Amino acid sequence: xxxxxxxxxxxxxxxxxxxxxxxxxxxxTVTLFKVGLQLFTAEGPLAVEVVRxxxxxxxxxxxxxxxxxxxxxxVREAAxxxxxxxxxxxxxxxxxxxxATAAVAASxxxxxxxxxxxxxxxxxxGLEEVVGSKLDLTAQVVRLASLAQxxxxxxxxxxxxxxxxLRATLGPSLCLVIPGIRPAxxxxxxxxxxxxPHDATVAGADYLVIGRPITAATDPAKATRRILxxxxxxxxxxxxxx
Numbered sequence: 123x124x125x126x127x128x129x130x131x132x133x134x135x136x137x138x139x140x141x142x143x144x145x146x147x148x149x150x151t152v153t154l155f156k157v158g159l160q161l162f163t164a165e166g167p168l169a170v171e172v173v174r175x176x177x178x179x180x181x182x183x184x185x186x187x188x189x190x191x192x193x194x195x196x197v198r199e200a201a202x203x204x205x206x207x208x209x210x211x212x213x214x215x216x217x218x219x220x221x222a223t224a225a226v227a228a229s230x231x232x233x234x235x236x237x238x239x240x241x242x243x244x245x246x247x248g249l250e251e252v253v254g255s256k257l258d259l260t261a262q263v264v265r266l267a268s269l270a271q272x273x274x275x276x277x278x279x280x281x282x283x284x285x286x287x288l289r290a291t292l293g294p295s296l297c298l299v300i301p302g303i304r305p306a307x308x309x310x311x312x313x314x315x316x317x318x319p320h321d322a323t324v325a326g327a328d329y330l331v332i333g334r335p336i337t338a339a340t341d342p343a344k345a346t347r348r349i350l351x352x353x354x355x356x357x358x359x360x361x362x363x364x
Contacts, residue, residue: 124323126357129350130181130299132156132333136164138172145176147343148336151350154206156331158183170203179206181299181331183279185238186210190221197222201231207299209279212237212266219273236299237270238279239263260284264291271296277328282317285325294326301331305349319349323356 182205200208277297304316339345
């Protein structure tokens with residue numbers, strides 16, 4: 123049977139009241155919530171505290187990218203806040219990644235570090251504009267994921283279209299957190315490399331990050347149940363293919 127990935131609901135809202143309302147609607151059906159750049163910039167550490175006070179765990183998605191000392195300091199503070207997961211860009215390089223890993227180890231925190239490979243909003247043309255030369259997008263994802271694994275990180279954040287390749291090249295132990303998940307009934311919005319919850323589950327994702335299909339729904343709790351029912355159906359039906 124397929125492993126059922128855990129759902130992370132993205133609190134991509136601009137204030138504590140909205141975030142708190144979503145957590146209250148969805149917890150304990152959902153136990154893990156993403157606090158990203160928008161909410162953290164608006165409300166700071168209080169955003170993490172509000173989720174934790176209501177029983178939820180926090181995926182702190184700040185995509186840190188700076189010199190090693192600065193990132194290590196930020197990671198220490200994320201651990202002190204009690205975040206369960208924290209993201210940083212793999213493209214920050216080996217020294218930055220290793221400094222972050224060392225900072226978490228020294229803190230004694232169980233917080234997991236996850237490296238962002240290539241943003242799901244980028245396609246091959248967008249990646250070429252960023253790096254200034256032609257690169258195979260999937261090869262770049264594997265290169266950055268391998269670097270993160272070598273530096274001791276717990277996992278990576280990658281497009282759903284790279285799940286199978288990452289599993290094949292880096293093994294089953296690397297934690298794969300997958301954004302760009304859009305149910306068949308939801309709009310893709312600004313995401314380029316998307317996949318349904320069903321197909322991402324079959325491919326081998328550990329966590330699925332879903333925001334607007336839930337948070338922008340008329341009834342977020344109902345949308346959540348609809349997605350969880352889809353994941354449950356995949357786990358119970360091992361005849362699906364990917």
